[in-house]
Structures are given as C-alpha cells and as structure tokens.
Amino acid sequence: MIETTTTNNSTLVIPITTTTTIPSESNEIKHDNSLKTGFEITKEVEQFRNYENSDDRVSRAYRNSHLFQTYEYALDKKRQYSLLNSGIRMGIWQAAELLNTIIDESDPDSNIPQINHCLQTAEAIRKVYPDPKYDWFHLTGFIHDLGKVLLSPKFKEQPQWATVGDTFPLGCRFDESNIFYDYFKMNPDYNDSRYNSECGIYKENTGLENVTMSWGHDEYFYLVCMGNKSLLPKESLYMIRFHSFYPWHRHNKYKNLTNEEDEKMLHWVKEFNKFDLYSKDSEPVDVESLKPYYESLILKYFPKELNW
Numbered sequence: 001m002i003e004t005t006t007t008n009n010s011t012l013v014i015p016i017t018t019t020t021t022i023p024s025e026s027n028e029i030k031h032d033n034s035l036k037t038g039f040e041i042t043k044e045v046e047q048f049r050n051y052e053n054s055d056d057r058v059s060r061a062y063r064n065s066h067l068f069q070t071y072e073y074a075l076d077k078k079r080q081y082s083l084l085n086s087g088i089r090m091g092i093w094q095a096a097e098l099l100n101t102i103i104d105e106s107d108p109d110s111n112i113p114q115i116n117h118c119l120q121t122a123e124a125i126r127k128v129y130p131d132p133k134y135d136w137f138h139l140t141g142f143i144h145d146l147g148k149v150l151l152s153p154k155f156k157e158q159p160q161w162a163t164v165g166d167t168f169p170l171g172c173r174f175d176e177s178n179i180f181y182d183y184f185k186m187n188p189d190y191n192d193s194r195y196n197s198e199c200g201i202y203k204e205n206t207g208l209e210n211v212t213m214s215w216g217h218d219e220y221f222y223l224v225c226m227g228n229k230s231l232l233p234k235e236s237l238y239m240i241r242f243h244s245f246y247p248w249h250r251h252n253k254y255k256n257l258t259n260e261e262d263e264k265m266l267h268w269v270k271e272f273n274k275f276d277l278y279s280k281d282s283e284p285v286d287v288e289s290l291k292p293y294y295e296s297l298i299l300k301y302f303p304k305e306l307n308w
C-alpha cells in the first residue's frame with residue numbers, strides 16, 4: 001500500500017514498505033528505504049515495468065532486440081551514426097515534434113506520444129529541482145529520449161528493436177538481470193567464446209565509455225549531443241547515454257566493467273530514472289504553454305540547428 005504524505009507545498013514522499021518487490025524484473029528488488037519522488041504518481045510503484053502481463057508488441061520488441069543486437073551490429077551502427085551525415089539538419093524542438101506520432105512499443109507503461117513523456121519527465125524534475133542552477137537537468141528530462149526520432153519517417157523508420165528498450169553491454173556475457181533474458185539464447189554472440197565470458201573483450205573495470213552498448217536511442221542522442229558540441233554538463237550526458245541501462249542502475253550488475261567515474265555518475269543516473277519512470281502516469285502536459293521555457297533552455301545549451 002502506498003501512502004502519500006505532504007511534507008511541504010510541493011513535495012510528496014512516497015514510502016515503499018520493506019516487502020515491496022517488483023515482480024516483473026528477474027532479480028526481485030526489495031526497497032528498504034523511502035523513495036522520494038517529489039511529485040504525484042497515481043499508479044502504485046510496483047505496477048511500473050511489469051513485463052509479465054505486457055502485450056505482444058513489448059515481448060516482440062525485446063525478442064528482436066535480444067536476437068539481432070550483436071557486438072558487430074552495435075559497433076557498426078555507432079560508427080555509421082557518429083558521422084552525423086544523414087543530411088538532416090534541424091533544431092531540438094523540431095526533433096521533439098517528430099516524436100508526436102511515435103509510440104515506443106517496448107514500453108509497458110506508456111502508450112501516449114513521446115513528446116508528452118519528454119515534457120512530463122522534464123516538469124517532474126523541475127518541480128523537485130526548481131533552482132535555475134538545475135536548468136540543465138530540466139532540459140535533460142525534455143531531451144533524453146530524442147534519439148527515438150530514428151523511428152520516424154524522416155529517419156526511414158528504423159526498427160523498434162534497434163531504437164528502444166533497455167540497453168545492455170555487448171562483447172561480454174549477457175547478465176541474467178536483463179528482462180527477457182531467455183531471448184539472448186538465440187543471439188549469435190551467446191555461444192561465441194570471444195564474447196561470452198564475464199569481461200569478454202574488455203579489460204576489468206575498463207569504464208563504460210569504452211563499452212559498446214546495444215544500439216538505440218540513448219547512444220544515438222549522446223552522439224548527436226557530442227557531435228554538435230552541446231554545452232550540457234557531463235552528468236546530463238551520462239543520463240542521456242545510460243538511462244536505459246537498467247541492469248546497471250537498478251540491479252547493480254556489470255560492475256566488472258565500470259570505473260570510478262561511472263560509479264560517481266551512477267547517483268545522477270538513478271536520480272534521473274525516478275523522474276523518467278514514475279512520471280509516466282502523471283498529469284498530461286500542455287505542450288504549447290511549456291514551449292517558451294524549454295526553447296530558452298535549448299538556446300542556452302545547443303546550436304540553433306544540429307546535424308543528425
């Protein structure tokens with residue numbers, strides 16, 4: 001049972017009892033402390049990320065992702081997209097508008113257009129971190145999923161399995177904490193001796209920046225930010241790049257690959273995740289009235305037009 005207590009005008013504390021588990025994830029999570037979301041959520045926390053009762057399109061997205069995402073594939077995509085030579089030039093707001101018609105099929109918690117999710121995340125962050133010194137955090141909420149433009153006709157409608165869903169390292173053993181783990185057994189890398197030991201091709205604690213993650217919206221938008229010289233702080237770039245890496249930020253796995261810097265950034269990635277995940281069931285947002293504020297932040301941290 002979740003209770004909400006008002007601690008001050010804007011902060012709600014949502015305690016989770018010690019016995020709370022999230023049955024959908026293969027490694028059950030027991031929360032032993034209070035989760036402070038600071039914003040209202042109408043659904044029980046346990047009901048998020050429930051993959052057991054998810055519909056077919058969710059399992060299809062993961063089946064394909066776990067089957068087709070190999071080390072070679074992800075490396076190849078990273079090389080190709082890091083060139084930012086698609087010929088497309090557009091600003092951040094324009095990219096967000098492309099998300100208007102996009103539905104993320106991997107997500108059991110959201111069937112609204114993605115631009116609403118972007119603004120819901122951003123507004124939830126802004127409510128808890130109202131200080132202008134955190135304006136980069138507000139903007140991060142707004143832009144974190146912009147890599148999903150890959151699904152749009154402008155980007156030739158890339159497949160769902162190559163764009164959305166949780167991410168995982170390639171070039172080393174798949175960890176069992178990944179949701180839909182069994183689908184990895186059909187992945188060619190699963191039986192490849194170069195890739196199926198704990199560290200695989202990597203040196204112990206090499207650092208996530210040296211790891212090839214499954215290809216998708218996280219890595220793509222990180223490359224867009226880097227290639228266009230955004231002025232976002234490194235905490236923001238970490239959130240963008242690793243927000244879908246649940247086995248790491250939720251299950252504490254793949255510690256053999258992370259270095260000190262990653263561990264420092266983990267705090268921010270986890271902090272971000274609260275807003276990303278639990279704002280999915282909050283109040284609908286009014287896109288037009290929020291536009292001027294986010295446009296002003298875009299101007300501060302990005303060039304007017306970006307290469308994609």
Ligand SMILES: O[C@H]1[C@H](O)[C@@H](O)[C@H](O)[C@@H](O)[C@H]1O
Pocket residue numbers: 104106107108145164165166167243244245
């Ligand atoms: O289904 C969702 C969705 O694709 C999110 O954007 C991603 O960040 C999550 O990790 C994933 O589980």
Ligand SMILES: [Fe+2]
Pocket residue numbers: 144145217243244
């Ligand atoms: Fe995402």
Ligand SMILES: [Fe+2]
Pocket residue numbers: 117121144145276
């Ligand atoms: Fe998101």
